Amino acid sequence: MTLIKSISGIRGTIGGAINEGLTPIDTVKFAAAYGTWLKSQHPNQRLKVVIGRDARLSGQMVSDLVCSTLIGLGIDIVNLNLSTTPTVEVAVPMENAHGGIILTASHNPKQWNALKLLNQKGEFISAQEGADLLEMAESGDFEFAEVDELGSHTHDDTYLQKHIEAVLNLPLVDIEAISKANLHVVVDAVNSTGGIFVPALLEALGVQNITKLYCDPTGQFPHNPEPLPEHLIDLSNKIKEVKADIGFTVDPDVDRLAMVCEDGSMFGEEYTLVAVSDYVLTHTPGATVSNLSSTRALRDVTEAKGQIYSASAVGEVNVVTLMKETDAVIGGEGNGGIIYPELHYGRDALVGIALFLSHMAHQKMSASKLRDSYPTYRISKNKIQLTPDINVDQLLDKVANKYKNEEVDTTDGVKIYIGKEWVHMRKSNTEPIIRIYSESKSLESADKLANIIKEDIKAFI
Numbered sequence: 001m002t003l004i005k006s007i008s009g010i011r012g013t014i015g016g017a018i019n020e021g022l023t024p025i026d027t028v029k030f031a032a033a034y035g036t037w038l039k040s041q042h043p044n045q046r047l048k049v050v051i052g053r054d055a056r057l058s059g060q061m062v063s064d065l066v067c068s069t070l071i072g073l074g075i076d077i078v079n080l081n082l083s084t085t086p087t088v089e090v091a092v093p094m095e096n097a098h099g100g101i102i103l104t105a106s107h108n109p110k111q112w113n114a115l116k117l118l119n120q121k122g123e124f125i126s127a128q129e130g131a132d133l134l135e136m137a138e139s140g141d142f143e144f145a146e147v148d149e150l151g152s153h154t155h156d157d158t159y160l161q162k163h164i165e166a167v168l169n170l171p172l173v174d175i176e177a178i179s180k181a182n183l184h185v186v187v188d189a190v191n192s193t194g195g196i197f198v199p200a201l202l203e204a205l206g207v208q209n210i211t212k213l214y215c216d217p218t219g220q221f222p223h224n225p226e227p228l229p230e231h232l233i234d235l236s237n238k239i240k241e242v243k244a245d246i247g248f249t250v251d252p253d254v255d256r257l258a259m260v261c262e263d264g265s266m267f268g269e270e271y272t273l274v275a276v277s278d279y280v281l282t283h284t285p286g287a288t289v290s291n292l293s294s295t296r297a298l299r300d301v302t303e304a305k306g307q308i309y310s311a312s313a314v315g316e317v318n319v320v321t322l323m324k325e326t327d328a329v330i331g332g333e334g335n336g337g338i339i340y341p342e343l344h345y346g347r348d349a350l351v352g353i354a355l356f357l358s359h360m361a362h363q364k365m366s367a368s369k370l371r372d373s374y375p376t377y378r379i380s381k382n383k384i385q386l387t388p389d390i391n392v393d394q395l396l397d398k399v400a401n402k403y404k405n406e407e408v409d410t411t412d413g414v415k416i417y418i419g420k421e422w423v424h425m426r427k428s429n430t431e432p433i434i435r436i437y438s439e440s441k442s443l444e445s446a447d448k449l450a451n452i453i454k455e456d457i458k459a460f461i
Helices: 024-041 059-072 085-094 127-139 159-168 175-181 194-204 233-242 269-283 297-304 316-326 349-363 367-372 392-402 443-460
Strands: 003-006 009-013 048-053 076-082 099-103 112-118 153-155 184-188 209-213 246-250 257-261 288-291 309-312 330-333 337-339 378-385 407-409 414-418 421-427 433-440
Touching: 003 127, 009 024, 024 059, 024 099, 024 112, 024 127, 048 059, 048 085, 059 076, 059 099, 059 112, 076 085, 085 099, 085 112, 085 159, 085 349, 159 194, 159 349, 175 349, 184 194, 184 233, 194 209, 194 246, 194 349, 209 233, 233 246, 233 257, 246 349, 257 269, 257 349, 257 367, 269 288, 269 297, 269 330, 269 337, 269 349, 269 367, 288 297, 288 316, 297 309, 309 316, 316 330, 316 337, 337 349, 349 367, 378 443, 392 414, 392 421, 392 433, 392 443, 421 443, 433 443
Parallel strands: 048 076, 048 099, 076 153, 184 209, 184 246, 288 309, 288 330
Antiparallel strands: 003 009, 009 112, 099 112, 246 257, 330 337, 378 433, 407 414, 414 421, 421 433
């Protein structure tokens, strides 16, 4: 069994021994720590927290444990039940709540679940806040409410519509153009809450021809839920079978969006953000942000429009921080995560779908031709296993020094730009490995670049 306690939340496999899996005892402990941390942030206030979950088999159990624990601390609960990560993020400020918890392990298989923790803005808590919360969890210093001060528990099923309406009200979402395009869309929602939210959004956008694939929110994932090409064979085949114009797939909590073209080929998870950013920048010029391990294509598209691109450390919190610092109009991650601050600072597949369909309708071209209109890059993902005694930081410093005459970024590990190629090295926080991501015009040349860096590292060892 596995239990991962990180600054961004608690993630683990269901069952097992205490502190080795996400058991009921562990769930209660970390929910109590979150509630106690919230109370320290908002002293002498009656607190409200929004709760939502994906369709995982363990979801109801975990939700009951978390809600009861917070009620026991004297915190009022607004329970959205089956929901999405971005919907909870939208709901927190709408409810004037003090925080929120999404119960989802995102793209992990069905045996996993997690508590993803939000602040009162509906954004993920910071690294320092997460560290403080984990310290509270280990101390076990919780004080529960007396009977007259227990929290309340209300269910609210209106946020499906509220979230969709917020998307529809965005100036760049062109409902008329989408409706006139008469698109046929296939949706693979991996039998989670995207099966509720994505078709509802498409209908509201005027899409009349929708083919649903794995849209029954049972939590029985029909394939690995991470939206990678090797997991999207059924979607690709269905698109070709029904002669659809585009296919959308989302992960179980609907914060990542991947697309498949009309010919069954992959649009490319890395290019979700590129295409949406192209549309946003065309209408609202401004800065863009992605993380250091994301494709260079976003930088190319941004600079071609005379705007400024910036790269953040890996992690959604880091992307959001840099987006705020640069006043970016669009940002996200190369895993299909779209962050559109016009609505909220969180990855949101629903916003991504609405903006992409608007872009596609305006361009009046097929998905495959739209994809081919962008600079072509391929990313190679590798790692080097190390012994625990090796000082990874010193090793990366040596590599950076060797390539000091190139453009080098040490924001998060070491990233070296060589022309329009790059290689990014980061040490793992959980095991003695260095992750090596490289990008070039072809997978062959990206692999070649990664191998050169591997040999450099081995030589320094």
